[in-house]
Amino acid sequence: MVRKLLLSSVATIALSAAASAADLSFKAAPAATPAWSWAGLYIGLNGGFASYRSEVNFGDVASSVFENGASPFKSSALGGLIGGQIGYNWQFRKLVLGVEGDGDFLFGLNKTTRGGWVDTGTVTNSQLTSQATGFTSIRGRVGFDVFDGTLLYGTAGVGWLKINNNWTVLNNNAGVPKGGNFVANKWQPSFVAGAGFETMIDSRWSVRGEVLWVMPESANVRATDIHFFNPSPTVNHTTDAVFGRIGVNYKIW
Numbered sequence: 001m002v003r004k005l006l007l008s009s010v011a012t013i014a015l016s017a018a019a020s021a022a023d024l025s026f027k028a029a030p031a032a033t034p035a036w037s038w039a040g041l042y043i044g045l046n047g048g049f050a051s052y053r054s055e056v057n058f059g060d061v062a063s064s065v066f067e068n069g070a071s072p073f074k075s076s077a078l079g080g081l082i083g084g085q086i087g088y089n090w091q092f093r094k095l096v097l098g099v100e101g102d103g104d105f106l107f108g109l110n111k112t113t114r115g116g117w118v119d120t121g122t123v124t125n126s127q128l129t130s131q132a133t134g135f136t137s138i139r140g141r142v143g144f145d146v147f148d149g150t151l152l153y154g155t156a157g158v159g160w161l162k163i164n165n166n167w168t169v170l171n172n173n174a175g176v177p178k179g180g181n182f183v184a185n186k187w188q189p190s191f192v193a194g195a196g197f198e199t200m201i202d203s204r205w206s207v208r209g210e211v212l213w214v215m216p217e218s219a220n221v222r223a224t225d226i227h228f229f230n231p232s233p234t235v236n237h238t239t240d241a242v243f244g245r246i247g248v249n250y251k252i253w
Helices: 002-028 059-064
Strands: 040-057 073-092 095-107 110-119 122-147 150-172 182-200 205-216 219-222 234-251
Touching: 040 095, 040 122, 040 150, 073 110, 073 122, 073 234, 095 150, 122 182, 122 205, 122 234, 150 205, 150 234, 182 219, 182 234
Parallel strands: none
Antiparallel strands: 040 073, 040 234, 073 095, 095 122, 110 122, 122 150, 150 182, 182 205, 205 234, 219 234
16 A cells, blocks of 8 residues: 555656646747848938049140140039938848849039130130039849848949039130030939948848949030030040948838
């Protein structure tokens, strides 16, 4: 009888211990952590600084009109930008491929420069007004998730820079109007390349920083006023820009 009671007690204690251990094991199991994913559609806002440089080569004008040739007019300006972007990413383990479109309003990128040229022995003033007011692009992105949720990427594509450059020959010392107005006011096609990093705050929100180099095609223009330049020679406008942007993105799905 005593033996049966002992065996029964041991069995009860063993079963209770096993149940407690199983319960503790279940409670101690950590919750699964969701993996970071860049895949999906996103929208966002950006802002930052912009550097803009312009150069006007009036070689044809100098050779056909002026007695003395001169170096091209050059100007540069620093300003800012604000805009937004929309894109889509595909993720293959650590590799992230994407496409992105963006648009920015540029401000503060305007510069006016004056110079003097010799026209048949008379000093003639000329003025270059250079300005960039807008930017848009469509680019591919290739990145690598170096840590879970931190992406290093490169980007390249095509863009359009809104420029408004005007080189004008002003009145000479005798007050004789010269006319001119070699105007390049257009959305200039551009090659765009850059690099950046992006970090996820949670499964939906991320922040980024990037630098873009914008290299537009040069623009050859003729005078809009042929009062003085007739026939009109060609003036060449060359521009480029660098953008430093920070931004925030929201992944829609």
